[in-house]
């Protein structure tokens with residue numbers, strides 16, 4: 001895309017919020033910048049009152065006695081309170097007389113049939129596969145599945161693994177776990193068997209919920225087969241999977257292990273629909289979600305019930321101006337396998353009693369206008385997607401959205417990576433018709449929900465900036481000493497005090513939790529730790545945040561978070577690879593692409609009569625995709641005779657990044673290189 005670092009730095013366009021009525025909202029929850037500023041100041045001056053008010057938007061079985069106990073880095077929110085997340089997303093809506101309202105709208109990917117047009121007989125109309133689920137049905141389904149899980153021995157506190165396509169049963173599975181007090185660990189359906197093995201082992205999970213397959217771009221993704229493969233490996237470890245619940249989605253042929261495998265429909269039919277929501281302590285675990293860090297092993301980010309739900313309920317309501325009974329249809333296009341799906345397909349939206357839309361498949365099936373067709377047919381009011389998707393739509397051309405009536409849209413959201421101003425402008429113009437505010441939401445798996453974002457009725461927006469902190473969030477750009485930096489100076493993004501949606505731990509790894517997030521930065525005055533997000537950022541003269549990207553060994557590929565070490569481990573598991581170093585490189589569509597520098601084993605090359613050629617590059621890229629999943633497939637594989645290292649043996653990643661980006665002049669001081677010739681060799685190998 002045409003954006004350069006200079007053009008982003010010089011971005012000066014500002015878009016003012018418009019009156020609520022102009023967008024057919026009855027009101028803005030936060031109606032002006034002045035109101036936002038006053039509320040933000042108040043939320044920091046008296047956090048207990050602010051967060052108690054936020055928590056009071058939920059239904060509690062037992063009230064809390066204290067809002068916060070903070071023993072850094074351990075926070076307990078709404079101490080002594082008890083509630084249930086499924087109750088808040090489903091049952092309470094039934095009990096308040098909304099049982100017949102639609103809570104979940106679903107569209108499958110396949111166009112099941114083409115029928116002759118009744119008038120002309122020659123015209124063909126696609127038949128969409130659609131389901132509308134009312135809160136009453138969601139209550140019954142989560143209750144039945146909850147009982148089925150209990151019958152398999154799942155107890156409060158156990159972890160249930162979910163590996164499913166984007167179908168209503170995925171949401172039902174998540175909420176059924178919450179209903180009975182089991183924690184869910186959702187694994188993105190694009191991950192490979194080895195990723196399932198790692199996550200199931202770490203969580204000591206004994207039950208997996210999956211499907212025979214899922215539809216993606218007209219093909220069938222064989223989910224059950226991947227689970228079978230993972231279970232085979234797991235059988236050789238102390239973690240034994242006792243039950244696999246299988247939803248019939250594609251009808252494809254699958255292998256069956258009697259005793260272990262159970263059809264979803266059999267399990268649910270046999271179960272009673274009477275399954276009260278388990279009262280959970282506010283600090284009881286709600287879910288684990290595995291995400292990449294700077295080591296080879298993904299970490300289980302732990303979120304608890306009361307604080308997380310309070311935070312996503314608040315942020316969903318404010319950032320998207322959610323209002324129940326106002327004809328809103330909220331569509332977040334993220335997969336439930338990522339945190340965005342947890343917080344803004346399910347918990348944040350459903351706890352606000354606004355219908356959430358779930359689409360199973362790809363944006364280009366059967367044609368490149370599928371998303372806009374969905375927006376128009378379902379009358380979507382708020383749309384939430386990723387910059388990488390927006391850049392792809394730009395490439396496909398303006399005529400695809402132009403063919404559809406997008407006039408129901410009111411707020412557009414983006415998440416996952418910095419959005420380049422050109423993509424922001426395209427989204428604003430071609431999807432939002434120039435009238436919809438764009439909310440660029442900055443957050444992480446660890447933060448639970450939005451921590452820096454515009455509020456659509458209050459915040460003037462600047463393309464490329466995630467603007468100002470969420471209410472209650474004390475965000476800052478600091479230096480290594482924890483001192484806040486003056487405007488326009490790059491530094492580290494930090495959150496200076498606890499918030500309810502913050503992670504409570506890394507599952508089973510206290511050390512990693514403390515070291516990764518709470519050891520790098522502290523308050524220079526008090527010595528209290530700040531939350532370290534591992535992102536670089538700057539604030540401009542208006543206090544607006546501009547996120548510059550990760551400062552650790554994590555790369556953001558199409559808004560998906562990957563650890564460079566994970567990809568390196570996958571590469572060295574190939575018998576021909578001696579050593580590998582992976583760095584990010586600029587990529588027009590993905591934002592960041594993956595570039596792998598690889599040294600090969602001469603003995604292996606010789607024994608197998610192979611040469612370092614294109615075929616081997618392709619083989620290595622495919623090997624990574626098989627080990628981790630297609631999202632981790634390197635965009636470029638480059639062979640090197642040796643990797644550039646410092647005298648202490650550390651790979652010089654910054655140098656490799658420069659080489660990968662094709663930067664001509666190597667800016668780095670290379671005098672500490674072990675082998676100067678490698679620089680020249682790498683450069684000679686440039687594609």
Ligand code: PRX
Pocket residue numbers: 291339340414415416417418419440441442443444445446466533534535547549550556559560561
């Ligand atoms: O680098 C930031 C980037 O995504 C990282 C978090 O990734 P993950 O935990 O997978 O969560 C993604 C969805 C919340 C952050 O550390 N990131 C996320 N949103 C933005 C962003 N970078 C810039 N602008 C954003 N709006």
